Amino acid sequence: MTLKLLSFFFFLLSFILHSQNNNIEDKLFSAIFEKSKKNHSNDDFKKASIFFIQKNWDSTLIFTQKTLKKSPKEKSIKNLSFFYRGVSLFRQQVYHEAENQFGLISNDFEFINKVQVYLGAINLKLKKYEKAISYYQKLTKLPNKESLYLNEAILFDDLALCYFFLGNYNEAESYFKKSNVYEKDTLNLIDSYINIANLYYQQYKDNIAIPYFKKAYNLSKKINVDKKKFSEKDRKIYYRKSVATKNMAVVEENQKNLKKALLYRKEYEKYIDTLNNRNRIYEVAQKEKEFAVATKQKEVDFLQVQNELKETQRNNFIYIASILLVLLLISGYFYREKVKTNHIIAAQKETLNELNATKDKLFSIVSHDLRSSVNALKSSNAVLVDNLQSKNLEALENLLQKNSSIVNGAYGLLDNLLNWALLQTDQGYFHIDTLRLFIIIEHVAYNYKPLLFEKELTFENSVSKKAMIAADQESLKIVLRNLLDNAIKFSKPHGALKVYVEESDDFWNLIVEDTGLGMSEETRLELLKDTALLNKKEHEDVLGTGLGLSLVKSMIRKNNGKFNIESELGKGTKMIVSLKKVSLSS
Incomplete structure (x- = not known):
């Protein structure tokens, strides 16, 4: 009983809260942007609309604040400004303030049904499940949901989650099944399978729950990702793969199938490592992008200064002398900065040489041990093939255990190498x-x-x-x-x-x-x-x-x-x- 309860709490953590479908939301944003074009008189609101369609949430908040400070008379501008702010704060996970902003929108707002979707999602995330249900129930009764930019499958799924967390499993089961019928998106279908499985698992209906876990796992295995680009969608795919695989590991552990559980856990760790590595690559790329933008901006600024100098030269001699004096001062400043930078570079070079020496030593030894591991695995596999042909099961089991130990040792070595590198570079x-x-x-x-x-x-x-x-x-x-x-x-x-x-x-x-x-x-x-x-x-x-x-x-x-x-x-x-x-x- 204790083991089952522990596994339930694990699965509860694996419930996946849906967000509205990206295609539907993009259509909504485009419709709102077209509506905002009619209000050309307010420059700040126009900028806010552009940043909103670009999903630049910080800039959207800044320009909507400027718009509202001017107290616009048009009701539509106020409603859209509050909507922009609510969505931006919701995306930045500032849920209480987002709810306040949505609450300031009047009931005759053209997209009021979408406002209720966000209010339902906010209350679900804030664990105010009864309040979330009140919003979602109204929405499920509306006709032509697609024209109202609503995803019926996600509405039913979120309703099911609310009832589940309130302990009303019959209602939760009913809405999960409805969600499953309407769901067409593969990722959301995986989410639905996982959520349904967790519902049954909580009720100790393992014979019903486990097939859904397997469906989610098998479906996640069929989805391919672009390993070169690794887009936001690919991140979501890897996340679903990791959740589905981890659930299967716990199912096998509960059934005492430790070897299968270990294989699933290794697969799960592979997905998590991929996600972590890609997140780091993504962060580095973002930094490089920011640096490139900053460099380009400096180039633009420099060209602008040059143009100003050319205009000044066409003026009188006094202006020319003043500019030359300024340039002399700037040259002196940059010369001092260059000397300072050279000192910094020299110090960094010395540190880099020390790090390279350590790296060379480390790579030499680690590569030797990895080569030994791979060679041992290669030799063992050759013996494994021979025994497989002779069907020597006892020898096969010993060889497989030996191979597992070799792989575990190599994995531990790489994990230690990563942590050692983070420690040396003070990034952890x-x-x-x-x-x-x-x-x-x-x-x-x-x-x-x-x-x-x-x-x-x-x-x-x-x-x-x-x-x-x-x-x-x-x-x-x-x-x-x-x-x-x-x-x-x-x-x-x-x-x-x-x-x-x-x-x-x-x-x-x-x-x-x-x-x-x-x-x-x-x-x-x-x-x-x-x-x-x-x-x-x-x-x-x-x-x-x-x-x-x-x-x-x-x-x-x-x-x-x-x-x-x-x-x-x-x-x-x-x-x-x-x-x-x-x-x-x-």
Whole structure:
């Protein structure tokens, strides 16, 4: 029962709230823009209309504010200005203020039905479900919804969500089915399948819910994306793929199909990584675009100055002398700026050389280990083919487990490489907060259950629930993932893993203990050195570069903590992380 309730809360988070169809909304915006052209007397309103059709929400808010300050007499200008502001604030997720702006629109506004759509969506997002229902119910009774720029499928879907969150499952089921009938858009159809599945799953109707989850997953697999352009639509597709895949992972976990669940989770992580990488690329592209615009603007400004100078030269000698004096001063200023810039460039070059040296060393070792992983996988696959032909199932299972370990090791190496790069370039988000250590360990350890099960290792989290520490949550999770990964990697089958704490004056000493291979004193001292980026491996048959441990030490230092190792060859290892204690009273 507990597992089922936990999975329900997971699925609840996977409900997808619809927005109005983009094509319908674009048609609406075009119709509104055509209507706004009739009001040419107000320049600020004209600019606001142009920015609105371009979906430049900040500029729309600025010029509508200027329009309303002048108190226009035309009722249509006021209504459209309030509508522009409501939509802009809604798009920027300022829901309370958006509701206030929509409330100022008069009831005889030509697009009042669309205003009610936005008010319903706002109240749904603010969790005022009964109020949202009152708006949506009125809209469902209107004829010719398409001519009113309404999407009937989305209206029914949003109504179903409202009834679901109110606990009225019969009404929710009815409207979800209606939505499914009217839905034509593939992405929205995936959303509907997921929402219907969650509805049944909440009612413990697994035999009905699971086929809908599978429908959503299978449909998401059929959608292709343009990997070169990766538009906003492609982002939405990847998001649906990730939600559908993650739902399937939890379904398989609940059915104790851990191997299938692990495959789904890996597929989900692939989608999430793609989204994260593309988001970073998109942000860089935006910055480059802004820089290009700024550079072009400087060029325009410079040309304008040149034209002004030419006009001035046609005047008298006094003006020419004044301009020459100004140019001399500007030249001096730019010369000083150039000298200053050269100093900055020299310093940056020195830093860049150091980073390149570190990068070359890192790439050399990482590429060597990746090559070893791929070579091991290649050799294993050759043996796998031979055993497949001979139908040696026991050998096949062992080889598949070996391949899985190799792939997991390579994936962990790449994940550590990304986090190490973010740490070196100071791009990661870092915020020290008060954390309960037991809960963090439970969250991280949950993802390692399949690996623990596969290697038949026992795991015990006996950390005191009173242990409160001051640390950054995400970097602490990276530390724990690497320590648990190493403990599992260097443990023998049927071994044991324990995580516990020991209290000192100012620190909680978090200890990750295994009964694995252990290490020599020479290796232990080498691993504790700050200068070594990567270390020689004690056990050549275990994949690893030492990058994870280097990342662990860096993260612990950033959290004002300490790190130590206790180990003996053949008798297991204790990895000790000391973190600042926070008293419960504080």
